[in-house]
Amino acid sequence: xxxAVELRNISKRFPGVVANRDVSMKVRxxxxxxxxxxxxxxxxTVMKIxxxxxxxxxxxxxxxxxxxxxxxxxxxxxxxxxxxHQHFMLADxxxxxxxxxxxxxxxxxxxxxxxxxxxxxLEMSAAYGLDVNPDALVEDxxxxxxxxxxxxxxxYRGARILIFDEPTAVLVPQEVDExxxxxxxxxxDGLTVIFISHKLDExxxxxxxxxxxxxxxxxxxxxxxxxxxxxxxxxxxGSELPSPEIHGTPRxxxxxxxxxxxxxxxxxxxxxxxxxVSFELHAGEVVGIAGVEGNGQSELIEAILGxxxxxxxxxxxxxxxxxxxxxxxRDLGIGFIPEDRQRQALLMASPLWENRILGHQRGxxxxxxxxxxxxxxxxxxxxxxxxxxxxxxxxxxxxxxxSGGNQQKFIVGRxxxxxxxxxxxxxxxxxVDVGAQADIWNxxxxxxxxxxxxxxxxADLEELIGMSDRLLVMLRGKITATLDxxxxxxxxxxxxxxxxx
Ligand SMILES: Nc1ncnc2c1ncn2[C@@H]1O[C@H](COP(=O)(O)OP(=O)(O)O)[C@@H](O)[C@H]1O
Ligand SMILES: [Mg+2]
Numbered sequence: 001x002x003x004a005v006e007l008r009n010i011s012k013r014f015p016g017v018v019a020n021r022d023v024s025m026k027v028r029x030x031x032x033x034x035x036x037x038x039x040x041x042x043x044x045t046v047m048k049i050x051x052x053x054x055x056x057x058x059x060x061x062x063x064x065x066x067x068x069x070x071x072x073x074x075x076x077x078x079x080x081x082x083x084x085h086q087h088f089m090l091a092d093x094x095x096x097x098x099x100x101x102x103x104x105x106x107x108x109x110x111x112x113x114x115x116x117x118x119x120x121x122l123e124m125s126a127a128y129g130l131d132v133n134p135d136a137l138v139e140d141x142x143x144x145x146x147x148x149x150x151x152x153x154x155x156y157r158g159a160r161i162l163i164f165d166e167p168t169a170v171l172v173p174q175e176v177d178e179x180x181x182x183x184x185x186x187x188x189d190g191l192t193v194i195f196i197s198h199k200l201d202e203x204x205x206x207x208x209x210x211x212x213x214x215x216x217x218x219x220x221x222x223x224x225x226x227x228x229x230x231x232x233x234x235x236x237x238g239s240e241l242p243s244p245e246i247h248g249t250p251r252x253x254x255x256x257x258x259x260x261x262x263x264x265x266x267x268x269x270x271x272x273x274x275x276x277v278s279f280e281l282h283a284g285e286v287v288g289i290a291g292v293e294g295n296g297q298s299e300l301i302e303a304i305l306g307x308x309x310x311x312x313x314x315x316x317x318x319x320x321x322x323x324x325x326x327x328x329x330r331d332l333g334i335g336f337i338p339e340d341r342q343r344q345a346l347l348m349a350s351p352l353w354e355n356r357i358l359g360h361q362r363g364x365x366x367x368x369x370x371x372x373x374x375x376x377x378x379x380x381x382x383x384x385x386x387x388x389x390x391x392x393x394x395x396x397x398x399x400x401x402x403s404g405g406n407q408q409k410f411i412v413g414r415x416x417x418x419x420x421x422x423x424x425x426x427x428x429x430x431x432v433d434v435g436a437q438a439d440i441w442n443x444x445x446x447x448x449x450x451x452x453x454x455x456x457x458x459a460d461l462e463e464l465i466g467m468s469d470r471l472l473v474m475l476r477g478k479i480t481a482t483l484d485x486x487x488x489x490x491x492x493x494x495x496x497x498x499x500x501x
Contacts, residue, residue: 002065004029004161004192005081010046010059019045020056021216027161027209029064032183032193034207034224036200038236038433039403042216043196047163050194051083052076063161082159084150084167090138097121097134100153117156124155128185129178144175151182161192168202180206198236198433200229214238233434242438244466246445251469252283254317256421256453257304262312264299264477273299274310274477283421286444286454288468288485290461292497296477297457298339301424304455305329305336317421331362335415339426339457345411346399353381353395356414380417388413389439405436412440416447423447425456429463441467461490475499 005027012020020042027033037043048054050061052070061068063079070076073083090099097114100121106113121134130148138146147167154162164183168176183193183206197203203210204224212220212235220235234241257280264274274296281287289297302308306326314321321329330336336359338344346355356377357366365376381395390410392402399407412428428444429437444467448454458464464471465485473481473496481496 002029003027003062004031004064005050005194006060006062006065007046007050008060008062010049010056010061012042012045012049012054012056018216020049020059022218023059023213023216024218025211025221027192027194029192030187030190031208032187032195032206034203034210035194035196035213036198036203036210036232036236037213038198038435041213041236043213044165046213047083047165047194047196050076051081051163053083077157077159080158080160081163082154082157082161083163083165084147084154085165088143088146088150090146090149090153092137092139094138095134096132096136096138096141096149096152099138099149100134100156102153104157120156121152124152127189128155128182130182143170144172144178147171147175147179148182159191161194162186163194163196165196166198167195168197168199176202200232200236203232204229212236237434241434242441244441244460244463246286246448246467246469249469250284250449250451252451254283255280255315256283256285256317257281257455258313258315258318259304260313260315262300262303262310262314264296264303264308264310272477274303276312277474277477277479278312279472279479281422281453281455283451283453284448285469286448286456286467288464288471289455289457289474290464290471290483290493290497291457291474293459295474295497297474298426299477300474301336301426301455301457304424305334327362330359333418333420333422335417335420335423337411337415337423337425337428339430341404341407341411346407348400349398351396351398352385352390352392352402352410353378355399355410356381356384356395358414360414360417384410384413384417388443403433405432408432409436409439412443416443416452419447419450419452421451421453423452423454425454427458427460428456430459461493465490465493473497 003026007023007025010020010023023046035043049056052073052075068079097117101117106116118134125131130151132145132148167179171179186193195207207224210222210224211218212232214236230241260278262274262277263272266273277300289300291297299308303310304314306324306329316332342348347358360366365380367373378395388409390406392406429440456467465488468485471483471485471488472479
């Protein structure tokens with residue numbers, strides 16, 4: 001069988017790192033082929049090699065069964081290979097048309113034939129649903145449209161094999177759908193698409209075949225229809241996925257938190273967002289609050305923290321919190337992982353050590369009397385980074401420079417600092433990679449075993465069931481069911497959440 005692209009044992013090292021070690025893949029002509037792997041697995045490097053941007057140390061590249069050696073991208077383009085980069089490489093102050101034809105201008109008696117170029121661009125746009133105005137300035141375009149210009153540019157150069165490096169990372173869902181439509185259109189016309197991604201649901205939606213790389217090497221090549229997202233994820237990380245689970249009953253007799261008939265009126269007072277919620281939580285116990293988003297779970301956490309006015313009583317270790325400010329409640333030993341980490345938990349443009357202070361601007365290690373103790377804050381930030389495996393160059397690194405998983409581990413670390421007796425955790429592992437998720441679950445388990453009481457909200461029902469000692473279901477502001485996680489399935493919990501059971 002003929003392959004559009006065949007890579008045989010591509011290896012490439014950079015000073016101090018092996019980026020590719022025997023990467024092999026076979027890409028069928030007229031297919032969408034996904035290349036998946038964790039960050040740093042070597043995906044971009046091997047595709048840069050295929051595109052002639054980098055030279056392999058060893059290995060072979062075949063295009064349509066012919067061995068090739070590309071010294072520069074122009075060689076790859078001449079052989080019909082094009083690349084749509086992860087970071088766009090367009091000239092901002094040029095029009096779409098100028099960018100597309102740049103370096104490949106069609107001429108007619110020595111003059112650039114703009115009419116010819118425009119016609120071709122409009123034809124390609126229409127054929128693949130890549131709608132852009134050829135006369136728009138690139139600087140005026142949004143990212144989705146810039147990406148279309150990149151694709152048109154590659155097609156204009158006659159590519160039959162198109163490489164996309166994480167094309168969906170910059171797109172909104174609507175644009176992702178449009179891009180996938182275009183990719184399938186290209187495939188229909190017999191073109192070959194190589195699609196790099198680490199988002200497995202997308203991969204399974206768009207790809208025919210999948211190559212998985214781990215730590216620089218190919219570990220599997222499979223048909224997309226033969227695998228599940230979970231299986232792909234396990235191939236990517238090289239082990240079974242961590243599962244959310246807790247064991248035993250470390251519960252102590254001490255009641256850490258007690259709510260008595262807590263009712264939260266809406267800001268206008270017109271109705272109640274939460275009515276009559278009562279429960280007790282022991283030290284070393286995790287209570288999971290289940291509910292379809294918007295049924296009062298967030299308001300419940302906010303009331304406990306003092307961010308919302310309520311009627312009824314909130315007791316912490318037997319003492320009423322009702323007259324206490326948020327700051328006072330936090331100082332008594334309440335940690336808080338908010339639902340929106342970038343907006344509620346971090347100052348994105350500030351260094352980590354300043355983010356360490358956020359919400360903890362009283363007492364040690366941050367304050368020394370009335371002044372911020374930068375030195376001890378820095379030291380403490382470094383120890384959070386070490387203990388919670390926050391991967392960043394140092395405490396001076398800006399929060400926005402961290403991956404989502406590392407941001408979240410930092411927040412979890414900060415909120416568990418000083419062993420608070422109670423942790424209010426909203427979606428503690430949402431939107432992070434599997435490694436960070438496992439780390440966060442481990443920290444929660446450890447804290448529970450040491451006697452921390454945890455109130456957890458999560459939209460991930462497996463997480464909620466696996467990590468909780470007890471489940472409370474909220475529906476329209478009321479607790480409508482108390483369930484034992486040991487006998488609850490995601491399906492039965494889902495039914496309880498919608499009031500169907
Ligand atoms: N130009 C380079 N110089 C040094 N190291 C590099 C270079 N490009 C990539 N690497 C390293 O090679 C490894 C693989 O990187 P990359 O191919 O970008 O991975 P992926 O695209 O799968 O995230 C990483 O450890 C990365 O830091
Ligand atoms: Mg990459």
